[in-house]
Amino acid sequence: MNVTVLGASGFIGKHLVTALRARGDVVTTASLRDPVAAAVACEGADAVVNLAGESVAQRWTPAVKERIRSSRVDGPRALMQALAASANPPKAYVSASAIGYYGTSEDDTFDESSAPGRDFLAQVCVEWEAEAHRAESFGARVAVVRTGLVLGTDGGALPKLLPIFKLGGGGIVASGRQWYSWIHIDDQIGIYLAAIDGFAGPLDATAPNPVRNAEFTRSLASAVHRPAFLPVPAFALQVLFGEGAVVVAEGQRVLPTRTTQLGYQFRFSELDAAFANLFARAS
Numbered sequence: 001m002n003v004t005v006l007g008a009s010g011f012i013g014k015h016l017v018t019a020l021r022a023r024g025d026v027v028t029t030a031s032l033r034d035p036v037a038a039a040v041a042c043e044g045a046d047a048v049v050n051l052a053g054e055s056v057a058q059r060w061t062p063a064v065k066e067r068i069r070s071s072r073v074d075g076p077r078a079l080m081q082a083l084a085a086s087a088n089p090p091k092a093y094v095s096a097s098a099i100g101y102y103g104t105s106e107d108d109t110f111d112e113s114s115a116p117g118r119d120f121l122a123q124v125c126v127e128w129e130a131e132a133h134r135a136e137s138f139g140a141r142v143a144v145v146r147t148g149l150v151l152g153t154d155g156g157a158l159p160k161l162l163p164i165f166k167l168g169g170g171g172i173v174a175s176g177r178q179w180y181s182w183i184h185i186d187d188q189i190g191i192y193l194a195a196i197d198g199f200a201g202p203l204d205a206t207a208p209n210p211v212r213n214a215e216f217t218r219s220l221a222s223a224v225h226r227p228a229f230l231p232v233p234a235f236a237l238q239v240l241f242g243e244g245a246v247v248v249a250e251g252q253r254v255l256p257t258r259t260t261q262l263g264y265q266f267r268f269s270e271l272d273a274a275f276a277n278l279f280a281r282a283s
Helices: 011-022 035-042 062-084 120-138 158-166 185-197 213-223 234-249 257-261 271-282
Strands: 002-006 026-030 047-050 092-098 141-147 149-151 182-184 201-205
Touching: 002 011, 002 035, 011 026, 011 185, 026 035, 035 062, 047 185, 062 120, 092 120, 092 185, 120 141, 141 185, 149 185, 149 271, 158 213, 182 185, 182 271, 185 201, 201 257, 213 271
Parallel strands: 002 026, 002 047, 047 092, 092 141, 141 201, 149 182
Antiparallel strands: none
16 A cells, blocks of 8 residues: 655654554655645645654643644645545545543543543534545545553653653542543554555544553553652643643543444554553663
């Protein structure tokens, strides 16, 4: 297959490009910072994967919030407009999304059939996915991958947590009751490959067994053979991230119901096994 990847320089993008090339696909990479040039790179592709987006892991000032939204909404909109005018648009369009689509809750369980939430991230995800579905206007198959907490030792949140935990300084965050809907990087890439190859519609990229923050903390501390007894209070998160503290202080229990119904089989369904695999590979 000929696959164009937008946002290929990021954590997930690097892994995806490697996996595509390993199975013999021809990969083109491009940046969505120039939507017209990106559209040229997408012409005639069997599939386009858009992973581009401003990081949410930073303090949310009004300017940052606008960059978060614009990178996920305005950039793809300009890309879709250019592709709609193309004589040879791509056959499939796979867009990143996030489980922030569902909002946050300590008690509710969500899957692909659930309604969106009403907070900032949820509304960004709704707009983000709406732009992806514009590709249907030129006949492309569309899939959106709603990603949770991706675990890998070379990117994402885990490398930031490991030094703290290895020093014995890990601990629960805020109440410890918030849900972490996690996924091993291998399964994250596996779901993207399935979307490239034929899955359509919304796909939750989260392992079948999400855990609360307190269990996540115990599992990670055990994996690195260290205690975890220094909690991170909610007010500290507010100081660091402002409104963006919602990303780590609140959470959502998300199940990959439709993803598994379509036939995806997870390699890592349990958190302890995921950590054991990742740390064995990194040693």
